[in-house]
Amino acid sequence: MQHDTHATELYTGFELGPIRPPSEAYSLLIRATRNCPWNKCLFCHCYKDTKFSLRSVEEIERDIDAAREVRDRIVDASHELGYGGNVQLAAAALLSQPYNDPCVRNVALFLYGGGESVFLQDSNTLIMRTPDLVRILLRLREAFPGLSRVTSYSRSHTAAHKTLDELTQIREAGLVRIHMGLETGYDPLLQYMQKGATSEQQIAAGQKLNEAGFSLCEYVMPGLGGKAMAEGHVRETTRVLNAINPEYIRLRSLHVSPTMPLWSHLQDGSFQLQSEDDVVREIADMIQGLEVISELKSDHILNLLMEVEGKLPQDKEAMLSVIREYLAMPDEERLNFQLGRRMGLYEKLSDMREAARQERVADTIARIRQRGDDVDEVVRRLKDRFI
Numbered sequence: 001m002q003h004d005t006h007a008t009e010l011y012t013g014f015e016l017g018p019i020r021p022p023s024e025a026y027s028l029l030i031r032a033t034r035n036c037p038w039n040k041c042l043f044c045h046c047y048k049d050t051k052f053s054l055r056s057v058e059e060i061e062r063d064i065d066a067a068r069e070v071r072d073r074i075v076d077a078s079h080e081l082g083y084g085g086n087v088q089l090a091a092a093a094l095l096s097q098p099y100n101d102p103c104v105r106n107v108a109l110f111l112y113g114g115g116e117s118v119f120l121q122d123s124n125t126l127i128m129r130t131p132d133l134v135r136i137l138l139r140l141r142e143a144f145p146g147l148s149r150v151t152s153y154s155r156s157h158t159a160a161h162k163t164l165d166e167l168t169q170i171r172e173a174g175l176v177r178i179h180m181g182l183e184t185g186y187d188p189l190l191q192y193m194q195k196g197a198t199s200e201q202q203i204a205a206g207q208k209l210n211e212a213g214f215s216l217c218e219y220v221m222p223g224l225g226g227k228a229m230a231e232g233h234v235r236e237t238t239r240v241l242n243a244i245n246p247e248y249i250r251l252r253s254l255h256v257s258p259t260m261p262l263w264s265h266l267q268d269g270s271f272q273l274q275s276e277d278d279v280v281r282e283i284a285d286m287i288q289g290l291e292v293i294s295e296l297k298s299d300h301i302l303n304l305l306m307e308v309e310g311k312l313p314q315d316k317e318a319m320l321s322v323i324r325e326y327l328a329m330p331d332e333e334r335l336n337f338q339l340g341r342r343m344g345l346y347e348k349l350s351d352m353r354e355a356a357r358q359e360r361v362a363d364t365i366a367r368i369r370q371r372g373d374d375v376d377e378v379v380r381r382l383k384d385r386f387i
Contacts, residue, residue, distance in 0.1 A: 026113025
């Protein structure tokens with residue numbers, strides 16, 4: 001399974017969906033719904049040739065039972081194959097083998113990570129009837145009594161239309177965290193990107209989920225406004241986040257690939273991308289304006305400065321200082337860092353202090369220019385790998 005969130009559609013013992021958040025890398029994946037009920041967002045590359053469907057409770061329960069059986073086999077193997085009952089060692093040994101069954105690998109990852117978290121796929125589990133979702137959550141707790149966390153994606157439109165009583169029932173049944181794609185709080189941009197939500201719906205959903213006791217992760221997309229709507233994107237996204245005050249704010253910088261509907265807008269010139277430096281400035285402006293008690297995470301490889309993260313408000317200045325350090329670098333050094341990040345040679349700004357790495361990237365830039373190619377375009381193509 002890749003860090004860029006993709007799992008395989010193929011399955012043997014139970015069904016797996018195509019996506020999960022990076023933070024759920026060690027979660028057991030249980031597919032509660034298939035695909036996306038909205039499926040119109042211009043910036044999304046998933047689900048475009050698929051139809052949404054609800055799975056029956058009986059189907060999902062069979063998958064839970066199948067995952068439990070795989071868990072039990074690995075637990076048995078931890079005793080029978082010389083691991084002294086150490087389930088994590090048995091799981092690690094299984095993961096080190098060229099084993100192609102995605103269901104077994106998912107359960108092995110789950111156990112290797114401690115066997116404590118489940119992620120309900122696909123894009124909007126809250127759209128299920130509340131009694132059905134509660135039943136599934138209770139079945140999960142019965143099958144895996146050691147769980148500490150069950151999480152899922154939800155659309156803000158869906159959460160806003162659930163009653164507080166329904167959300168409280170779902171939370172008490174065991175769904176503890178909601179991952180929600182805020183993307184932007186700017187209504188003209190929400191409309192342009194065909195997000196299917198308004199800023200007020202986003203605020204209502206977030207506040208209601210907080211009131212019901214959920215841990216709420218709001219995903220924000222720096223760069224989404226392009227050149228034309230950058231100012232409104234930053235201003236209104238900051239306003240909406242301040243109104244919600246989620247537990248987590250996760251940055252997902254925009255990258256447009258040919259697999260996205262937004263690509264055609266980029267090609268005809270109706271949408272113009274911000275530069276990497278402009279996106280970094282957007283993040284700085286957003287952080288500067290945030291008045292929340294939230295954990296800001298930069299846990300996606302598309303983000304240029306992944307070290308810009310911390311607890312707000314106390315780490316605000318430390319995060320801004322990283323951005324200032326980057327923006328103060330000469331143009332050629334910033335370009336070196338951009339390419340080095342996408343080549344996998346840098347994770348932090350301090351990695352550039354290693355002369356061998358910096359020289360390797362500089363040599364690559366020189367070769368790109370010698371053959372008449374544009375370095376920014378090479379960086380863009382490298383980023384396609386992470387979608």
